Amino acid sequence: MAALLIYLWPWKSQVQLCSTWAESELVTVCGDGEAAVLGVASHDHETVPGRFLLPPAPPVSLPVIDLSGGRDEVRRAVLRAGKEFGFFQVVNHGVPERTMRELGTACGEFFRLPLADKVALYSESEDTERTNRLFSSTMCVSGGQSYWRHCLRLACYPVESTKPGWPEKPAALQPALEDFIVPARSVGMELLRLLCEGIGLPPDYFEGDLSGGEVILNANHYPACPDPGVTLGLPPHCDRNLITVLLQPGYVCGLQVSYDGGWIDVEPIPEALVINFGHQLEIATNGLLRSVEHRAVANVAVGRTSVAAFIMPTMDCVVRPAKELLGEGRPARYRSIAFRDFMRSYKL
Numbered sequence: 001m002a003a004l005l006i007y008l009w010p011w012k013s014q015v016q017l018c019s020t021w022a023e024s025e026l027v028t029v030c031g032d033g034e035a036a037v038l039g040v041a042s043h044d045h046e047t048v049p050g051r052f053l054l055p056p057a058p059p060v061s062l063p064v065i066d067l068s069g070g071r072d073e074v075r076r077a078v079l080r081a082g083k084e085f086g087f088f089q090v091v092n093h094g095v096p097e098r099t100m101r102e103l104g105t106a107c108g109e110f111f112r113l114p115l116a117d118k119v120a121l122y123s124e125s126e127d128t129e130r131t132n133r134l135f136s137s138t139m140c141v142s143g144g145q146s147y148w149r150h151c152l153r154l155a156c157y158p159v160e161s162t163k164p165g166w167p168e169k170p171a172a173l174q175p176a177l178e179d180f181i182v183p184a185r186s187v188g189m190e191l192l193r194l195l196c197e198g199i200g201l202p203p204d205y206f207e208g209d210l211s212g213g214e215v216i217l218n219a220n221h222y223p224a225c226p227d228p229g230v231t232l233g234l235p236p237h238c239d240r241n242l243i244t245v246l247l248q249p250g251y252v253c254g255l256q257v258s259y260d261g262g263w264i265d266v267e268p269i270p271e272a273l274v275i276n277f278g279h280q281l282e283i284a285t286n287g288l289l290r291s292v293e294h295r296a297v298a299n300v301a302v303g304r305t306s307v308a309a310f311i312m313p314t315m316d317c318v319v320r321p322a323k324e325l326l327g328e329g330r331p332a333r334y335r336s337i338a339f340r341d342f343m344r345s346y347k348l
């Protein structure tokens with residue numbers, strides 16, 4: 001049996017608690033040197049008595065930024081949230097609530113269509129050359145691991161050139177995509193302008209090739225799952241693009257963001273859009289703004305359908321740290337890379 005260790009400090013005595021000791025050995029020593037049993041029972045407990053439990057860590061939640069505020073205030077909030085979390089939510093962003101609701105509903109309807117209506121779009125996860133496709137799980141290198149998710153992936157912007165490839169069923173899907181994608185992209189572009197102002201880049205730095213590629217949209221469906229604790233909807237990953245605008249249902253959790261060694265839930269807020277940074281923003285800002293890992297968990301009671309719009313550079317665009325952000329003591333932390341090459345080597 002380990003000897004009882006009591007440290008007698010000049011002003012106060014203290015017990016060193018050691019998990020290998022039997023609880024009967026835990027004593028405290030009062031300032032006057034008198035030992036008193038801590039009050040735990042002399043037999044091993046199966047659970048920790050309530051008064052020994054540490055208070056739960058205060059909950060951390062992602063900032064929700066009201067974009068209708070004053071420009072300076074919004075810019076500061078966006079930069080603060082972007083630097084701390086790489087993720088935040090925005091409200092009063094200009095995408096009508098009805099548009100968001102109709103897209104969510106239309107995507108949900110798509111996944112409920114009979115198989116015969118979807119089969120032409122289906123292709124195995126490894127078939128990465130085809131953009132518009134329906135697949136299950138993820139294209140991440142997963143060593144045979146599957147994930148609790150279906151995904152309809154579509155190129156959605158520019159509308160005129162991409163629309164011919166959109167599914168015809170359900171009938172509400174095409175109009176809903178068209179109504180959503182243009183204002184949603186504008187939200188992303190406006191946030192990029194604010195970020196540029198905040199970090200000392202010209203406000204139009206991300207106009208042109210850096211944001212001029214197609215917008216790819218993932219409609220993700222995570223069916224209700226009998227045991228969400230043993231699987232994931234999507235594994236931890238960062239986005240490959242510049243900036244992501246995500247619509248999630250306002251009533252069911254599922255998206256989690258890596259923070260301080262753990263995961264925080266992204267609170268479902270019906271009128272909000274979730275914003276996060278992709279790898280290309282991290283490279284271009286030389287790591288000032290980071291692309292943060294996130295994952296999706298499944299839900300036991302209900303399915304969840306989310307829609308992520310990925311604003312991307314053109315495939316030929318060479319992405320490199322902005323020269324305005326480099327200098328004495330601020331070397332480039334990333335090498336230049338053509339977006340096409342990045343996409344080839346990093347599959348999701």
Ligand SMILES: O=C(O)CCC(=O)C(=O)O
Nearest residue numbers: 218220248255296306308
């Ligand atoms: O479903 C979500 O909320 C996350 C989706 C996502 O991370 C993705 O499509 O890459």
